[in-house]
Structure formats: structure tokens, C-alpha cells
Amino acid sequence: MLHIILTSKTVNAVPFIRQLDEPFEGKSWVVLAASARGWSNYGMQADVYHAYQMIHSHGIPDENIIVMHYDDIAFDKQNPTPGIIINKYGGPDVYKGVPKDYTGDEVTPQNFLGILRGDEELVKKGKRVLKSGPNDRVFVYLDDHGMPGSMFENLLPNNISVYAMTASRADEEIHSDCGGDERGA
Numbered sequence: 001m002l003h004i005i006l007t008s009k010t011v012n013a014v015p016f017i018r019q020l021d022e023p024f025e026g027k028s029w030v031v032l033a034a035s036a037r038g039w040s041n042y043g044m045q046a047d048v049y050h051a052y053q054m055i056h057s058h059g060i061p062d063e064n065i066i067v068m069h070y071d072d073i074a075f076d077k078q079n080p081t082p083g084i085i086i087n088k089y090g091g092p093d094v095y096k097g098v099p100k101d102y103t104g105d106e107v108t109p110q111n112f113l114g115i116l117r118g119d120e121e122l123v124k125k126g127k128r129v130l131k132s133g134p135n136d137r138v139f140v141y142l143d144d145h146g147m148p149g150s151m152f153e154n155l156l157p158n159n160i161s162v163y164a165m166t167a168s169r170a171d172e173e174i175h176s177d178c179g180g181d182e183r184g185a
Contacts, residue, residue: 026135037070046087049094068102
């Protein structure tokens with residue numbers, strides 16, 4: 001398996017999305033992860049769901065998309081629209097159809113790294129991991145609050161086809177507001 005992680009602060013995956021329209025010989029693989037749980041962290045899961053919808057709409061099949069999320073906000077008692085998640089004011093439902101590859105207690109740093117490594121122990125447990133090859137492209141998105149230092153910063157060489165991003169730079173902490181007062185998030 002050939003992987004690279006590049007550091008980038010972006011609010012969307014425009015460079016990667018543009019690449020989806022360019023012909024190439026391999027497959028495109030995607031790992032999307034929201035690292036926080038609970039209604040107060042609504043934005044993290046909503047952003048991951050939006051990323052899924054964007055990637056899926058560009059023709060990446062679900063068998064090449066791995067999603068890690070707590071899956072605890074869609075039917076939270078504070079959600080005024082049960083089963084519907086938005087990631088911008090007045091936006092569409094971004095929750096519908098999102099895979100549930102790793103949810104709840106399965107959302108761990110160990111499982112996230114195992115997904116990236118193609119960990120056979122996870123496969124033996126029936127879990128999905130990256131199965132990318134040297135001709136494939138990989139997009140990794142980790143949505144978190146951020147803290148000093150980034151797990152993606154200066155990790156691997158930048159001469160292979162992997163685009164990775166986090167919700168913040170290595171030197172900042174973020175909080176998002178996807179629903180505001182109308183959703184109580």
C-alpha cells in the first residue's frame with residue numbers, strides 16, 4: 001500500500017474534487033472521520049456527512065469510501081428534525097445514505113490509523129480498511145477541534161497521490177456552527 005498525508009487547511013476538497021474528473025488508471029479511495037461526539041459537536045459530523053455527499057456525487061462508489069463517525073446526532077433529542085443533518089444554514093440533508101463503517105465506540109485513534117494502514121486485524125473483524133495500490137488516489141479528511149501539532153504534518157513524502165486534510169491547521173483550535181440557534185447546536 002502506498003499512502004501520503006499532506007497537511008492543508010481547507011474548508012472543502014476542491015483540489016481533490018477537481019482531480020476526480022481527470023482520467024487515471026487506478027481507483028479513488030476516501031476516508032472520512034469525525035472525531036467528536038454529542039450535540040455540542042454537531043458541526044464535525046455534519047461536515048463529514050457533507051464531504052461524503054460531495055465525494056459520492058462525483059461517482060466514487062461506497063465500497064471505496066470509509067466513514068468513521070459517532071452517529072449520535074441525527075436522532076438526538078435536541079435535533080428539531082430527527083434523521084436530518086445540515087451543514088449550513090438552510091442547507092440540504094447531508095445525513096441520508098452516509099455509510100456506518102465505524103460508529104460509536106469504534107471511533108478511536110487506533111481504528112483510524114488501522115484504516116489508513118490497511119490493518120488485517122480490522123478486516124478479520126469484518127471492518128473495512130484502505131485497500132489502495134500504487135496507481136490509486138487517496139483522500140483523507142479528519143474533522144477534529146485541532147490542537148498544537150498535526151497528525152498529518154510532515155508525516156510522509158509528497159510525491160504520491162494522496163490528499164489529506166484536517167479541519168484546522170496544526171497551530172489552531174476550531175469550533176464550528178452548522179445549525180446555529182435554529183438547531184440549538
